[in-house]
Amino acid sequence: MNGQKPKLAVHKFSSCDGCQLALLNLGETLLQLPELVEIVHFAEAGPNAPDATVDIALVEGSISTPEDVHRIRMVREKSRVLVTIGACATAGGLQALANFADRDAWMSAIYPNPELIDTLRTSSAISGHVRVDCELHGCPVSSRQVVSALRELLNGVMPREETQPVCVECKRRGVICTLVSKGEPCMGPVTLSGCGALCPAAGRGCYGCYGPAERVNDPSLSNRFVDLGLDRQASARRFHFIANQAPAFKAAGSRLKDESHE
Amino acid sequence: MSESRDVHINIPVLTRVEGEGALELDVVNGEIERLNLRIFEPPRLFEKFIEGYECNQVIDMVARICGICPVAYQMSAVQAFERLFGFEEPDWLRAMRRAMYCGEWLQSHALHIHLLAAPDFLGFDSAIAMARDYPDAVKRGLNLQTLGNDLIALFGGRSVHPVGVRVGGFYRAPREEEVAPILQRLRDALPATEALVAWTAGLDFPDDEQAFISVALSHPKEYAVGRGNLISGQGLETDISFYESFFHEHQMPYSTALHATLDGRPYLTGPLARINLNFHQLPKPVRDVMETCGIHFPSHNMFHSIVARAIELHFAVFEAVALLERYQVPQSSYIEVPPQEGNAFGCTEAPRGFLWHRYDVDQQGIIRFARIVPPTSQNQGRIEEDVRHSLEKLGLNASDEAIRLRAEQVIRNYDPCISCATHFLKLDINRR
Structure with a gap:
C-alpha cells in the first residue's frame, strides 16, 4: 500500500441502508475518511464504480435475487479483503423470516403479477455464497465498529471478532440485570456484545439484534422465559427475530415452535 | 443538429x-x-412476515424497512396500535415523541440537502468532492445531521433503529442532565439553520412551474408531523382510516415499488407538499425566515423542494428547542396498555412524505394482517410525470449527458428512499 491510498468500496444488497449510515453519520469525521482511503464505490454517497478492484470492500445486505449471486461473486473477485456489515449481510437479515414461509404464496399476496419479479426462494448471508474475511454484527452496525475495523485493516491486522454476550457489557456498565432484577425477558445472555448494552441501559430487554454469542444456552433461557410468563411461541418469536438465520437462533426458535405444537 | x-x-x-x-x-x-x-430493491415481504408477531415487536421490526427514517416507521406503527387500544398520549409523551421526530427530520433533511442534493446544484459528483470548494457548507450540514442523530438517540439510545418507542410511551425517559446539553446545542444551531434556508434559496433553480396535487397531514393545532387528517390541495380532507377509499396502488412491470394514485392521478407528498398546504402553521419566527428567503411559497417548482426541506429543518430545530425547554422527567415513561382486537390505522409525516400503516390485530395483540404505504411509492408516479415534463422543457435535443444530469436531479428532488419498496396491494389474501 506504499504511495497510493488503499481503495475502499461500499456495496449494497437487500437491506434498509442503515449500516452504510455508520459511515454517512460520521459527521465531520466523514471528511477525514478520504485522507485514509480512496472511496471508489459508494453509490449512496456518489462514487459509482462497482467493478473496480479494491483493497477493502464493505458489504451491506443479504442475497435474495439471482443477480445478487452474480454480483457478490464479482465483488469477491475484485476485493482483497471483504468485510460484511450488519445482520442482513452476516445472517440474511430480518427479511429472512420469509425463508420459513411459502415465499411464492407471499409474493402473490403482495404483487398482482409476481412473475415480473425475479427473486430467490431465500434471503441469505454473504458467507453462504463467497468467502468472507471479517464479519461485523449488529442491526445496524455502529460507526465505532466500522471505523475501528477499517483502522485495524489499514494497519494490517484482522479486526478481533466479539465473542462475549451482552451480559458482560451490562456488568461493565453497571446496568441492573433486566432478566433477574426486573423479571423481563432479555436476550442478553445469548446475544453477542458490541452494542454497549443498549437495550438494558434503555430500560428494556435485549432483543438480540447483534445475533448469537459464541455460546448459546437457549434451553435454559427459554425455560426462564416460560417462568416469566411467555409461552413457547412467544419465546420462539424472540429467537426468530433480527438474526433468525444465524444457526444458533434458527435452531432454538424452531425447537421452541416444535415443542409448542407437541 | x-x-x-x-x-x-x-x-x-x-x-x-x-x-x-x-x-x-x-x-x-x-x-x-x-x-x-x-x-429494483428486492422485495423483502415485510407486510407478510410481521404477521404473527406482537405489537411492540412490530415497532422494532418495521424500523428495519428504512435505515434513514426508522423513527417514522416506529411512530406510524405506535400511533396505529394506540388509536386501536383507545390510548391517548399524555401531553408529556406527545411532546417528546414530536421532539424525537424533529430529530429525524433534522438528520434526514441535513443528509439529503448536503450529501445527496446540493452536489447537483453546484456541479459535483459527491459531497466529499464538494467539501473541497465548500468546506463550511458541508461541515454545517454534517454537524446538523449529527445533532439530529443525537436528538433521536436521546430518546432511542441510537439513531438508526432506535430502541425507545413502545406502546404506551417510551421504555425510558431521559434524565434532565441528558436533555440539557442537547437543548443547548439545538439553541446554538438555530442561526446556522436560518443561514441554511438562505443558502438553499440562493441556489440556481431552473424555471419549472408545474401543476401537481399536494397531499399531506394537517392538524388544527400544529404544523403536522405525528398526527392529523389527510388533506390535498384540491379539497380532500379525510381521517387517515379512510385512506384506502381515496388512494390506490398499482404494480408496474418494471419496478418492485407499487405506484399510488389519488382519483387516478399521481400526487406529491413530502416537504414541498407540506409547506404548500401547511405553511401558515409554521411558528411566526420560522415563517418570517421563509417569507424573507426570496423564494415564494406555496411553490409549484419542484426544484424548490430543497428550500422547503431547509425551512422544515429550521422548523425542526426551532420546535425541538420549544419542546425540550419544557422538559420534565415524568413519573413513569410509559403506561401499560392492554391490547384490543380490531383494525389499527396510523399515519405520520416521514421526512420524505406521509407514511400510512394498517394492522389488523387480534385479542392477544398479535398482528394478523399488515399494509404499509411508504412515501416513495406514493411519489413514484409523480416523479415519472415530472421527469417527462422537465426533459421536454429542457429540450430533448440537449446532450445525453445534460439529459442524464437533469433527470437525476429531478429524481433527487423527491429524496426517494427506495429501501421502502415493500408493499401490499391485494386485500383479499390468504391469512395464516
Whole structure:
C-alpha cells in the first residue's frame, strides 16, 4: 500500500441502508475518511464504480435475487479483503423470516403479477455464497465498529471478532440485570456484545439484534422465559427475530415452535 | 443538429438516493416514447412476515424497512396500535415523541440537502468532492445531521433503529442532565439553520412551474408531523382510516415499488407538499425566515423542494428547542396498555412524505394482517410525470449527458428512499 491510498468500496444488497449510515453519520469525521482511503464505490454517497478492484470492500445486505449471486461473486473477485456489515449481510437479515414461509404464496399476496419479479426462494448471508474475511454484527452496525475495523485493516491486522454476550457489557456498565432484577425477558445472555448494552441501559430487554454469542444456552433461557410468563411461541418469536438465520437462533426458535405444537 | 433524434438513456444505478433504482428513457422522433423509473430493491415481504408477531415487536421490526427514517416507521406503527387500544398520549409523551421526530427530520433533511442534493446544484459528483470548494457548507450540514442523530438517540439510545418507542410511551425517559446539553446545542444551531434556508434559496433553480396535487397531514393545532387528517390541495380532507377509499396502488412491470394514485392521478407528498398546504402553521419566527428567503411559497417548482426541506429543518430545530425547554422527567415513561382486537390505522409525516400503516390485530395483540404505504411509492408516479415534463422543457435535443444530469436531479428532488419498496396491494389474501 506504499504511495497510493488503499481503495475502499461500499456495496449494497437487500437491506434498509442503515449500516452504510455508520459511515454517512460520521459527521465531520466523514471528511477525514478520504485522507485514509480512496472511496471508489459508494453509490449512496456518489462514487459509482462497482467493478473496480479494491483493497477493502464493505458489504451491506443479504442475497435474495439471482443477480445478487452474480454480483457478490464479482465483488469477491475484485476485493482483497471483504468485510460484511450488519445482520442482513452476516445472517440474511430480518427479511429472512420469509425463508420459513411459502415465499411464492407471499409474493402473490403482495404483487398482482409476481412473475415480473425475479427473486430467490431465500434471503441469505454473504458467507453462504463467497468467502468472507471479517464479519461485523449488529442491526445496524455502529460507526465505532466500522471505523475501528477499517483502522485495524489499514494497519494490517484482522479486526478481533466479539465473542462475549451482552451480559458482560451490562456488568461493565453497571446496568441492573433486566432478566433477574426486573423479571423481563432479555436476550442478553445469548446475544453477542458490541452494542454497549443498549437495550438494558434503555430500560428494556435485549432483543438480540447483534445475533448469537459464541455460546448459546437457549434451553435454559427459554425455560426462564416460560417462568416469566411467555409461552413457547412467544419465546420462539424472540429467537426468530433480527438474526433468525444465524444457526444458533434458527435452531432454538424452531425447537421452541416444535415443542409448542407437541 | 437535426430537428429530432433518437436517444436511449439508461442510468443503471442512480447514485445519491437511498436504496437502489434506475431510470430507462427512450426518445424517438423527438418525443418520449418510454420513461420508466425502475426500482429494483428486492422485495423483502415485510407486510407478510410481521404477521404473527406482537405489537411492540412490530415497532422494532418495521424500523428495519428504512435505515434513514426508522423513527417514522416506529411512530406510524405506535400511533396505529394506540388509536386501536383507545390510548391517548399524555401531553408529556406527545411532546417528546414530536421532539424525537424533529430529530429525524433534522438528520434526514441535513443528509439529503448536503450529501445527496446540493452536489447537483453546484456541479459535483459527491459531497466529499464538494467539501473541497465548500468546506463550511458541508461541515454545517454534517454537524446538523449529527445533532439530529443525537436528538433521536436521546430518546432511542441510537439513531438508526432506535430502541425507545413502545406502546404506551417510551421504555425510558431521559434524565434532565441528558436533555440539557442537547437543548443547548439545538439553541446554538438555530442561526446556522436560518443561514441554511438562505443558502438553499440562493441556489440556481431552473424555471419549472408545474401543476401537481399536494397531499399531506394537517392538524388544527400544529404544523403536522405525528398526527392529523389527510388533506390535498384540491379539497380532500379525510381521517387517515379512510385512506384506502381515496388512494390506490398499482404494480408496474418494471419496478418492485407499487405506484399510488389519488382519483387516478399521481400526487406529491413530502416537504414541498407540506409547506404548500401547511405553511401558515409554521411558528411566526420560522415563517418570517421563509417569507424573507426570496423564494415564494406555496411553490409549484419542484426544484424548490430543497428550500422547503431547509425551512422544515429550521422548523425542526426551532420546535425541538420549544419542546425540550419544557422538559420534565415524568413519573413513569410509559403506561401499560392492554391490547384490543380490531383494525389499527396510523399515519405520520416521514421526512420524505406521509407514511400510512394498517394492522389488523387480534385479542392477544398479535398482528394478523399488515399494509404499509411508504412515501416513495406514493411519489413514484409523480416523479415519472415530472421527469417527462422537465426533459421536454429542457429540450430533448440537449446532450445525453445534460439529459442524464437533469433527470437525476429531478429524481433527487423527491429524496426517494427506495429501501421502502415493500408493499401490499391485494386485500383479499390468504391469512395464516
